Amino acid sequence: MFTVADPATTATLAVIEQSGLGEADAALAAADSASGAWASAPPRVRSDVLRRCYELVSEAADELAAMIVAEAGKRMSDARAEVAYAAEFLRWYSEEAVRVPGRFGSLPEGGGTMYVSRRPVGPCLLLTPWNFPLAMVTRKVAPAVAAGCTAVLKPSELTPLTCYRFVDLLEAAGLPAGVLNVVTTTNPGPLVERLLSDPRLRKVSFTGSTPVGRTLMRQAAERMLRTSMELGGDAPLLVLADADPAAAVAGTLVAKFRGSGQACTAANRILVHSSVAGEYLDRLAERVIAMRAGTGTDPSSGTGPLINAAAVARTRRRVEEVLADGAELLAQGPTTTGPGCFFPATLIGGVRPDSVVAGVEWFAPVAAVSVFDDEEELVAAAASSDSGLASYIFTGDIAKGRRIASRLEVGMTALNTGLLSNAAAPFGGVKLSGHGREGGSEGLDEYLETHYRLEYN
Numbered sequence: 001m002f003t004v005a006d007p008a009t010t011a012t013l014a015v016i017e018q019s020g021l022g023e024a025d026a027a028l029a030a031a032d033s034a035s036g037a038w039a040s041a042p043p044r045v046r047s048d049v050l051r052r053c054y055e056l057v058s059e060a061a062d063e064l065a066a067m068i069v070a071e072a073g074k075r076m077s078d079a080r081a082e083v084a085y086a087a088e089f090l091r092w093y094s095e096e097a098v099r100v101p102g103r104f105g106s107l108p109e110g111g112g113t114m115y116v117s118r119r120p121v122g123p124c125l126l127l128t129p130w131n132f133p134l135a136m137v138t139r140k141v142a143p144a145v146a147a148g149c150t151a152v153l154k155p156s157e158l159t160p161l162t163c164y165r166f167v168d169l170l171e172a173a174g175l176p177a178g179v180l181n182v183v184t185t186t187n188p189g190p191l192v193e194r195l196l197s198d199p200r201l202r203k204v205s206f207t208g209s210t211p212v213g214r215t216l217m218r219q220a221a222e223r224m225l226r227t228s229m230e231l232g233g234d235a236p237l238l239v240l241a242d243a244d245p246a247a248a249v250a251g252t253l254v255a256k257f258r259g260s261g262q263a264c265t266a267a268n269r270i271l272v273h274s275s276v277a278g279e280y281l282d283r284l285a286e287r288v289i290a291m292r293a294g295t296g297t298d299p300s301s302g303t304g305p306l307i308n309a310a311a312v313a314r315t316r317r318r319v320e321e322v323l324a325d326g327a328e329l330l331a332q333g334p335t336t337t338g339p340g341c342f343f344p345a346t347l348i349g350g351v352r353p354d355s356v357v358a359g360v361e362w363f364a365p366v367a368a369v370s371v372f373d374d375e376e377e378l379v380a381a382a383a384s385s386d387s388g389l390a391s392y393i394f395t396g397d398i399a400k401g402r403r404i405a406s407r408l409e410v411g412m413t414a415l416n417t418g419l420l421s422n423a424a425a426p427f428g429g430v431k432l433s434g435h436g437r438e439g440g441s442e443g444l445d446e447y448l449e450t451h452y453r454l455e456y457n
Helices: 021-040 043-059 061-072 076-099 135-147 161-172 188-196 210-221 245-261 274-289 309-324 375-382 398-407 440-445
Strands: 002-005 012-016 103-106 112-120 124-127 151-154 180-182 203-207 226-230 236-239 269-273 328-332 346-349 366-372 390-394 412-415 448-456
Touching: 021 112, 021 151, 021 180, 021 188, 043 061, 043 076, 043 135, 043 161, 061 076, 061 161, 076 135, 076 440, 124 135, 124 188, 135 151, 135 161, 135 203, 135 440, 151 188, 161 180, 188 210, 203 210, 210 226, 236 245, 236 274, 236 375, 245 274, 245 366, 245 390, 269 274, 269 375, 274 328, 274 346, 274 366, 309 328, 309 346, 309 366, 366 375, 390 398, 398 412
Parallel strands: 124 151, 124 203, 151 180, 203 226, 236 269, 236 390, 269 366, 346 366, 390 412
Antiparallel strands: 002 012, 103 112, 112 448, 328 346
């Protein structure tokens, strides 16, 4: 057994049964048993299940948002936005389920016809993180279900309650028994290793840290499993010389502080041209000072708690390290008193590109800013990371913004906006940020295999 706690109060929300190897085996057996029937189910049947689930999730939006606030500590506005975002994956893939592509044509030399079709990969293992307890689940489950795959789903042990409620809604929408099977554990290593070594499993999809992703890739390689890896980010946010400082600050608040900065797409490095740095930093400092850390249910809170006490301690240590390395504390918001896992919104200036926190994900409401006199050096610094998930560019010259975006080795770029995720768009990164895409038609491809048949006339 293990407990799920509210990070805003540290109070226990629930006591959860621990899944062991036996439960993992049973979950995969159920997925394997249901695989044939679900793969051969008419696409319209799979579509209808997802559409009904979209409607049920939308109807239960307030309940689900409250659960996200309770176990993930998000502000209510962020939680409601997550529910809406999560529901869109159900609606999008209900539409994509009936549009699985295929093709046929004569051989170039004649005499035969080739048929190319797409088939479900088979039973999948879906591993989701704590920071988006509903959206990260629907972003994997919806395309898997649409493609005709069955799955074992392991949500984070820190935020499993929202996932359980979602699965209830999916079953109420008509998903057959065995298609989706949930296991929860505070010791995922042995359980995941057991599943990855089982010949019935055909794919693993993981969202989380790069070190864990590397381990999973090594384990998956033994059986040549299909893999989708959405790993860590080190997103640069560029404020160019011709940017509107007010618009750049508005975008920064979204890109950096949404969800208290606990997102892989959060702006991790803020790179500002010196010609606009003064106004930009003054405006941002003013907003940070007014951004009080408090409970998600308090509408006056600007940020919520971090996920646990370990995250607070890690953030405090990193702030101390970067300040000792020569950076300057420019602004810090107030924080609520009490037992919760709070860290104030923080603005740090004078961060060197090669500082002690270079390449480290803050995963916290800490904006680290570096100022450059030369725009070319600014762009070069933005492109220097080994990670490549997301980037943000603020400029008054759209053509220049597009040219710079083409130079950044990332999977996604937001131009003059701090929000880039959309269910209809392919989400994912390059380099150490992983491979594969979630969302869009590309997300469905991750759960399909290509089959070619040749027939002679």
